[in-house]
Amino acid sequence: MEFLLALAIVALVGLFVLWPFRAAATGEGVSDPVEDEVAELEARKETLYREIRDAEADRESGKLGEPDFSRLDGELRREAIGILKRLDKLRG
Amino acid sequence: MIFLGSAALVAALGTALFAAGAAIYGARRGDRRWVDSSRRAVYALAGLLTVSVVVLESAFLRNDFSFEVVASHSSTSTPTVYKLVALWSSQEGSLLLWAFVLSLASSAVLFLTHRRHREIVPWATAVLMGLGSFFIALMLFKANPFGELSPAPAEGGGLTPLLRHWAMVVHPPMLYTGYVMLSIPFAFAIGALITRKLDSSWLRATRRFALAAWTFLGIGLLLGAFWSYNELGWGGYWGWDAVENAALMPWLITTAFLHSIMVQERRGMLKVWNVSLICAAFILALLGTFLVRSGILESIHAFGASTVGTPLLFLIATVAIGSTALVVSRLPLLQAERKISSPLSREAIFLVNNLLLVGLAVIVFYGTFFPLIAEAVTGERSSLGSPWFDRYVTPIGVLLVLFTGVGPLFAWGRISGAALRRVLAVPAIAAGVALVFLAITTDALDSPWALFLFAFAAFTFTALTQEFWRAGSSRSSLTGEGMARALPKAIARNRRRYGGYIAHAGIVVLLIGIAASSSFQTNRDLRLDVGESATVGDYTVTYKGLSADPQTERIAFNAVLDVWKDGEQFAVLTPARNYYPTLDPAAGPIGRYFDGEATSEVGLRSGPREDFWAAFQPDLTSLGPEIERGNRQLADVPPQGQALAIVALAQTYADDPPPATFRVIVNPMVIWLWIGALIALGGAAFAIWPSSEARRRVKMAYEARLGREIEAPAARRA
Numbered sequence: 001m002e003f004l005l006a007l008a009i010v011a012l013v014g015l016f017v018l019w020p021f022r023a024a025a026t027g028e029g030v031s032d033p034v035e036d037e038v039a040e041l042e043a044r045k046e047t048l049y050r051e052i053r054d055a056e057a058d059r060e061s062g063k064l065g066e067p068d069f070s071r072l073d074g075e076l077r078r079e080a081i082g083i084l085k086r087l088d089k090l091r092g
Numbered sequence: 093m094i095f096l097g098s099a100a101l102v103a104a105l106g107t108a109l110f111a112a113g114a115a116i117y118g119a120r121r122g123d124r125r126w127v128d129s130s131r132r133a134v135y136a137l138a139g140l141l142t143v144s145v146v147v148l149e150s151a152f153l154r155n156d157f158s159f160e161v162v163a164s165h166s167s168t169s170t171p172t173v174y175k176l177v178a179l180w181s182s183q184e185g186s187l188l189l190w191a192f193v194l195s196l197a198s199s200a201v202l203f204l205t206h207r208r209h210r211e212i213v214p215w216a217t218a219v220l221m222g223l224g225s226f227f228i229a230l231m232l233f234k235a236n237p238f239g240e241l242s243p244a245p246a247e248g249g250g251l252t253p254l255l256r257h258w259a260m261v262v263h264p265p266m267l268y269t270g271y272v273m274l275s276i277p278f279a280f281a282i283g284a285l286i287t288r289k290l291d292s293s294w295l296r297a298t299r300r301f302a303l304a305a306w307t308f309l310g311i312g313l314l315l316g317a318f319w320s321y322n323e324l325g326w327g328g329y330w331g332w333d334a335v336e337n338a339a340l341m342p343w344l345i346t347t348a349f350l351h352s353i354m355v356q357e358r359r360g361m362l363k364v365w366n367v368s369l370i371c372a373a374f375i376l377a378l379l380g381t382f383l384v385r386s387g388i389l390e391s392i393h394a395f396g397a398s399t400v401g402t403p404l405l406f407l408i409a410t411v412a413i414g415s416t417a418l419v420v421s422r423l424p425l426l427q428a429e430r431k432i433s434s435p436l437s438r439e440a441i442f443l444v445n446n447l448l449l450v451g452l453a454v455i456v457f458y459g460t461f462f463p464l465i466a467e468a469v470t471g472e473r474s475s476l477g478s479p480w481f482d483r484y485v486t487p488i489g490v491l492l493v494l495f496t497g498v499g500p501l502f503a504w505g506r507i508s509g510a511a512l513r514r515v516l517a518v519p520a521i522a523a524g525v526a527l528v529f530l531a532i533t534t535d536a537l538d539s540p541w542a543l544f545l546f547a548f549a550a551f552t553f554t555a556l557t558q559e560f561w562r563a564g565s566s567r568s569s570l571t572g573e574g575m576a577r578a579l580p581k582a583i584a585r586n587r588r589r590y591g592g593y594i595a596h597a598g599i600v601v602l603l604i605g606i607a608a609s610s611s612f613q614t615n616r617d618l619r620l621d622v623g624e625s626a627t628v629g630d631y632t633v634t635y636k637g638l639s640a641d642p643q644t645e646r647i648a649f650n651a652v653l654d655v656w657k658d659g660e661q662f663a664v665l666t667p668a669r670n671y672y673p674t675l676d677p678a679a680g681p682i683g684r685y686f687d688g689e690a691t692s693e694v695g696l697r698s699g700p701r702e703d704f705w706a707a708f709q710p711d712l713t714s715l716g717p718e719i720e721r722g723n724r725q726l727a728d729v730p731p732q733g734q735a736l737a738i739v740a741l742a743q744t745y746a747d748d749p750p751p752a753t754f755r756v757i758v759n760p761m762v763i764w765l766w767i768g769a770l771i772a773l774g775g776a777a778f779a780i781w782p783s784s785e786a787r788r789r790v791k792m793a794y795e796a797r798l799g800r801e802i803e804a805p806a807a808r809r810a
Contacts, residue, residue, distance in 0.1 A: 002093065002095045002096045002099075003095065005096060006095065006096050006099035006100070006103075009099075009100065009103070009140070009143065010099070010103050013103060013107060013136045013139070013140065016132055016135075016136055017107065017110065017129055017132045017133045017136050018129060019129075019132065020124075020125040020126075020128040020129045020132070021125055021129065023125070032210070035207075035210075036208075036209075036210060036211065039207075039208050039209075040291070040293055043292075043293065043296050044292075047292075047296075047357055047358070050586075050588075051358055051504070053585075053586070054504070054586070054589070055503075055504075057563065057566065057586075058503040058504075060562070060566040061515075061559070061562035061563070061566065062511055062514050062515060062562070063501065063502065063503040063507050063511050063515055064503045064507065064508075064511065065508045065510065065511050068503070068505065068506055068507075068508060068511075072504075072505050
């Protein structure tokens, strides 16, 4: 009984693990460069939004003076706009 | 069932090896089927190890002593909950736990990164499954949890009494989960190094796992300290024991890592530092496993020499050499995108903070491994105790309290001198006031380091309160909401930042508890006869008497201490000493109870100002002749008769006990250590928890604003 149970488990595992090979290779490759770049840009965009928000909070709390805030905010916004434009292009 | 468990373990090894190989093959050939298959193999591995764990746990619950590990670590009289946790009290079971948690964590990260980081994930999978294969192979060839005893004994050896405490039930899986969670960012770091994708993507994928590792390691450390304080009878919560240090070191390095990854994410700096830190954290986690499992250093946790020490050392060397070689080979790609432009910046403060934390870890490392180093050089074993550690750790700890408050006050990039004066003023005044107040009104001047720590703590609490207040008042002025509504909303909008601040506050509270209890403790060892009193600090302690509680599993002697303070009864405490029988028949039917292991139950009254703690050690010398006579006369008596004799002996002793030894400690503010730790862990949990709704709204708002900025120049050109 134990032997049969073990055999069944191993068979199930084999089926589950080897399932992707039921179809022939599609030649897609492991990664999609466009998809990867989109994912990376999306993540960077979210980080930038967080940084813009933090910079605004630092200005309101008095940590950042107006000149420093303007410089930093401008840098972040320029980078974010560049990312949005690139994303628009990639998504065509 | 042994066959089923063994079969599952063998299948697990094959599956882990396949997963590692398939991931590498798929990555190199660019064939997604192999990569998908490797991910499925990881999920299957989790399933197979679940089968192994269930088989072993059911064996513990059924008292199946044909399982060797069950026979050596459980018994029919072991309470059910301790039977379940006996799994990780053994070498074999703890290795199974390691592999099991690794398979679950690996499955989780692969599920979460299903469609992302596709170049890195296969290599990370290979690293994780390489580790999994190692631990499973270690079980199969060196410490098999499914080893069989034939014939099966009728009774088991039982769980070591020291581990029969709720904190010890949870402590090992928490620590192991922490160690294992570190393998996730480590594996992704290796994947990033191999694939040369050394931007911040691997950090983003695994940041939460690093924070989870920090949290679980913290819980494990906290539970270990709590158990030590409540169970071991020496009155302390931290003894710089080798295995305590082994868990502390990766926790310190992970703390540094969690801060420095923010610098890389925001400023593109410290790339080499971050990959090195996570490699170091994981190597230290493996080292912690090695220290516990090899028995190479004497400590209260060591379970004796084992067969797994050499293979673990080999793994550690392979990981250390391999990761170092990879980092060195990728140095040109790890150059910083920016330099630290100003010392008055958050990134500069984080760097200082990192150096302090790493310095602390180096000191602890040296002090922990010094016995080995000394033995290798001189041939004689020695050790470094608490005074050595305290001398070097204390100044760094005090500085860390200060920088815990300074960091949040600085902005990324640069803070101007005027702004700096504005944000530092109130916290600095608070620190000064606290310093003067404590110096004048307390004995804090007797311990200058503690005094500075309290002053810096005042600085930090004020700084953090200022941050929360400004967040709330800023939102309040923008939205018109009252502070009571504005503040929680402001905090919820930025869980990562404010969760971190809460964790900072918790750590400072914890360090206050440590400083106060270490520096201003009153400690006396007393020898009291029944009815006799003694003074400890402001307290008068009277030994009122003794009672005996003999049971099959153990004999307990409970002392009664009447404690008075300022003319009023403060508490009645009942510290106890428990004696568990040994299985060695040579000890005799009576003597076996007094030749086995003994544990203490402390008498404790906790309060916000101080703890009153007492442990008790009865003098059993007078029982010696009675025990010997009982062993001779009762050797052939049935067990029921022997039990009656033991009960009578214990009762006779309790009716007229000789003077006993008590350790009495008045420990200021210890409770704040536990409270601070809980606050810190709560802050971490708050920071980990995703806030999808708030994030979605913020993202949409910024996209709308930035979209208008893109359109505006286009409209002007038109």
